[in-house]
Structure formats: structure tokens, C-alpha cells
Amino acid sequence: xxxxxxxxxxxxxxxxxxxxxxxxxxxxxxxxxxxxxxxxxxxxxxxxxxxxx
Amino acid sequence: xxxxxxxxxxxxxxxxxxxxxxxxxxxxxxxxxxxxxxxxxxxxxxxxxxxxxxxxxxxxxxxxxxxxxxxxxxxxxxxxxxxxxxxxxxxxxxxxxxxxxxxxxxxxxxxxxxxxxxxxxxxxxxxxxxxxxxxxxxxxxxxxxxxxxxxxxxxxxxxxxxxxxxxxxxxxxxxxxxxxxxxxxxxxxxxxxxxxxxxxxxxxxxxxxxxxxxxxxxxxxxxxxxxxxxxxxxxxxxxxxxxxxxxxxxxxxxxxxxxxxxxxxxxxxxxxxxxxxxxxxxxxxxxxxxxxxxxxxxxxxxxxxxxxxxxxxxxxxxxxxxxxxxxxxxxxxxxxxxxxxxxxxxxxxxxxxxxxxxxxxxxxxxxxxxxxxxxxxxxxxxxxxxxxxxxxxxxxxxxxxxxxxxxxxxxxxxxxxxxxxxxxxxxxxxxxxxxxxxxxxxxxxxxxxxxxxxxxxxxxxxxxxxxxxxxxxxxxxxxxxxxxx
Numbered sequence: 001x002x003x004x005x006x007x008x009x010x011x012x013x014x015x016x017x018x019x020x021x022x023x024x025x026x027x028x029x030x031x032x033x034x035x036x037x038x039x040x041x042x043x044x045x046x047x048x049x050x051x052x053x
Numbered sequence: 054x055x056x057x058x059x060x061x062x063x064x065x066x067x068x069x070x071x072x073x074x075x076x077x078x079x080x081x082x083x084x085x086x087x088x089x090x091x092x093x094x095x096x097x098x099x100x101x102x103x104x105x106x107x108x109x110x111x112x113x114x115x116x117x118x119x120x121x122x123x124x125x126x127x128x129x130x131x132x133x134x135x136x137x138x139x140x141x142x143x144x145x146x147x148x149x150x151x152x153x154x155x156x157x158x159x160x161x162x163x164x165x166x167x168x169x170x171x172x173x174x175x176x177x178x179x180x181x182x183x184x185x186x187x188x189x190x191x192x193x194x195x196x197x198x199x200x201x202x203x204x205x206x207x208x209x210x211x212x213x214x215x216x217x218x219x220x221x222x223x224x225x226x227x228x229x230x231x232x233x234x235x236x237x238x239x240x241x242x243x244x245x246x247x248x249x250x251x252x253x254x255x256x257x258x259x260x261x262x263x264x265x266x267x268x269x270x271x272x273x274x275x276x277x278x279x280x281x282x283x284x285x286x287x288x289x290x291x292x293x294x295x296x297x298x299x300x301x302x303x304x305x306x307x308x309x310x311x312x313x314x315x316x317x318x319x320x321x322x323x324x325x326x327x328x329x330x331x332x333x334x335x336x337x338x339x340x341x342x343x344x345x346x347x348x349x350x351x352x353x354x355x356x357x358x359x360x361x362x363x364x365x366x367x368x369x370x371x372x373x374x375x376x377x378x379x380x381x382x383x384x385x386x387x388x389x390x391x392x393x394x395x396x397x398x399x400x401x402x403x404x405x406x407x408x409x410x411x412x413x414x415x416x417x418x419x420x421x422x423x424x425x426x427x428x429x430x431x432x433x434x435x436x437x438x439x440x441x442x443x444x445x446x447x448x449x450x451x452x453x454x455x456x457x458x459x460x461x462x463x464x465x466x467x468x469x470x471x472x473x474x475x476x477x478x479x480x481x482x483x484x485x486x487x488x489x490x491x492x493x494x495x496x497x498x499x500x501x502x503x504x505x506x507x508x509x510x511x512x513x514x515x516x517x518x519x520x521x522x523x524x525x526x527x528x529x530x531x532x533x534x535x536x537x538x
Contacts, residue, residue, distance in 0.1 A: 008321060009505065009507055009508065012288070012289060012290050012293060013290055014288055014290075015284075015290045015291055017284055017285065018420075018421060020416065020420040020421060021280075021284070021291070021421070024277070024280075024416055025277040025280060025281050026277075028273045028274075028276060028277035029273065029274060029277045029278070031273050032270055032272075032273030032274040032277070033274075035266075035269060035270065035273070036270055036527075036530070039266035039269065039270065039531075040266070040530055040531070042262070042266070043259070043262060043263050043266055043531055046262075047255075047258060047259040047262045047263060048259070049253075049255055049256050049259045049535055049536075
């Protein structure tokens, strides 16, 4: 089993990033960054449990 | 319908619900689980074990006078033996339904149960477990790790066997099922946390929403970054990069397998990624809780959410939450809120695995490997949905609903606490067995011999380079300042 997996990893073909993969990465990151602000605002506005200073 | 009885996931749900159902008999005035073993911090072995019926919840003055509990005088060893027999029977039924070799399973489980319990017992030794405020007279020092130290002892014992006595680990393999044990524990945990949630419903709602928000963020940011690094800098093919990104960034084993299936990768790919995930989750489990305690001493809820976001696999994540809550036990926040936070984050992650795998399947079928006439049915989401999550929310909501309904009745609330205390015995034991078996399957030497250094390199770079730190930042953003009373 050992050499098979090592060989398998050696044989991985070089595949350039396709436009659709770039799009998936970009959309995911942009969505993540924009939702960060929205969800944080909803959290502090509607689910705030921090005691007053 | 057959699927309902053919997967480990479903059997975790059934067993968890069965234990939970038995515990609810307490509401009718009859305690069916009071014989379960309770382990206390001990300096002499005769103090170490007793039936759970001797615990504080069973002596509550609010309990109705006709409440029937027959087990208070049971000797600890009988209680422990009954607990073993019960687990053996229940799990063997599951093993039979799953098509395992039942005699072999029963033999392996027996060793795993007793070895795990021994570790739990060692972890409860007063010099290891007692916190400074709870040291008995005559004990002048202790590590103060609480009984949760038993989890670490179990993990270390499992690691020793897995790495230095691999033959024995193989002989125990039929019952070496950490994912099954932790999923069952999580179903039972739902009820235990449900009764806790009644203490502060606003906080419960906040944990649920913020937990959801945190994991949505983690999914979108983690996955894209790990996939990009694996493809661009480590030159992995799509077949390797996608399961690797899911395994490292999302939820370890389940995510790697679901992603592998979604993009139609060869079975070797998710299997190798999963092996790596288990190894690294052990490493995380051993140091992240202590790091959290060191850098977040005043933010226990951030620490708890961080464990859920950063530690992979259900077993290691919830287990690290348990260790972290033990380390923060002297904080003003109730320790169970921390466990609820880690579990909620982890469970939401599991829910999203199915959805993310579905999204990837769409991208692969309609974009990357586009072929005429191929389509992805929406039923795939359900197929990939982790079913034990249903059990977790069910037990949580049932107990939470009952606790809300009983709020005006101290008697009924006291019986509900007895119910969840009784079932919690089994939750703890499933946790300990999870730790022990995680250790058993983590064979570092074998993995190294298999030559997966390149995979491990992506893992190290991603995990220690940004997954852990982004997880910390997201946890801080959503949980900073939460101070339950």
C-alpha cells in the first residue's frame, strides 16, 4: 500500500486553474467578506448579549 | 426506509434517542437510568465511583416526594458493570444492524470500554483533577485540570497503543468507531444543553445565530483559500484539491468524503485526506485548548467557538470544547455554555457539509466536467445531510420546550434535571471512548511511511498559516464580550 500512495501523489497531473474555478474562489471570498459585515451587524443589533459597560 | 437502519449516522441517532427516551421516564416519576456510573474526583478509590442517583440533581428538595429512585445504595462496581452491559447490548444491536461481526465487535468494545473508563478514572485523580477551590483537606497541590483530564489520558493511551502496539489496535478495529461514538454523544448532549439553555434564552438565541454566522463565514473564506493554495502553489489536481480543501477547512473526515463523492473523485483521495485530518485533529486537540486558555483568559465563549471552527472532525472538535470548558471552569460563565457553543458551531458545520457538497457537485457537473444529459438531483442534499444532527436538535428542542413549559413548576423542572443528569452519564462515556479510539486510529508512523508529505505540507501551511487564525478572528468577532451570568 505504501508505495502506491506515494506513486499516486507523484502522478498527479498538472492542471491549470480554469476560469470557473477562479470564479468559484472569487465568489466565495467576496460573499464571505460581504456577509461578514452583514452578519456581524445582525448579531450586535438583534442578538446582543454583551452587558453594558 | 432501509437506509434508516443501515448507516452509522442513523444508528448514532437511534441510540442517542433511545437513551434520551429512557431518561424522560423521570418526568413520569420513575428513574430508569439512575444506576449509571458517576465518577467523582478521588483521592482514595472507594470514593471514585457511585451510581448517578447519588448526584446532586437527585437530592434536589424540589423533587416530588413520590419520585421513585431505587439505585442510591448500589455499590459503584455494580453500577459500572450495569453501565457496561447496557452499552454493550445497545451498541451490539447497532453493530448487528450495520452488518459488523457482532462477537468480534463485542470483544473489542469490551476492551475499549474498560480501557477508556480506566483512563477516565485516572483523569479524575485528585492531584490531576481538583481545581484549587475544590481541593480536599490534606491536598496541597493539584494540576487543576478537572475530570476532563480523563479525555486527554484516554487520547494518550489510545495514541500509545495505535503507534507502539499497532497489532492490538488492529484487533480492536471492529469497535474502533470514534465518529459513531461522538455522534451518539452529541444526540444525548442536545437534551443536556436544552435544560441549560432555559437559564438564559437570549443567550441561547445569540449562540444559535452567531454560531450559524460564524460557520457560514468560515466555510466561504476557508474553503476558497485552501483550494486556491492547493491548486496554485502545491500543484494539486482538482480531484485532490477539492476534498483536501473541504477536509482541512470545513469538517475533516465527513467533508472530505462528501466532497470526494460530489466531484466523483476516486475513493483513495478522500481516504488519504481523512487519514491526514484525523492525525492533525489530534495535534490540534492537544494544544489548542491550552492556547485558548492562555490567550483568551477573559473570553471563554470565543475560546469555545474557536474550538468548533478550528478543530476538525466531530469527535476532536466537541472533545476539545469539553477540555476547554474544563480549563475555564473557574470562570464566571457557566461551563456548559461553552460546550453548547462548540457543539452548536460544529453541528452547523455538519449541516452545511451537505449543502456545500451539493454546490460543488453543481460546479463540477455543469462547469468543470460538463457532459450532455448529466444532472444533480436536489435529493443529494438530503443524502449527504448528517442525520445525527436531527437527533441533536430534537433532544435540545424537546428539553428546551419542556423546560420553558415547566418554568413555573420547580417540581417538574427538578425531574427534568434528573432526566438529563441520568442520560449525561452515557454522553460522558461516549466522549471518553471517542478520545480513546481517536488515539487508536492515529498511526503517525504509518502515515509517514505512506509518503504523503506533500499533502501534509498543504495541511500544515493552511491550518497553522490561516485556518486557525481566521477561525480565531471570526470567533472573536461573533463571541467577544459574551458573558453569561
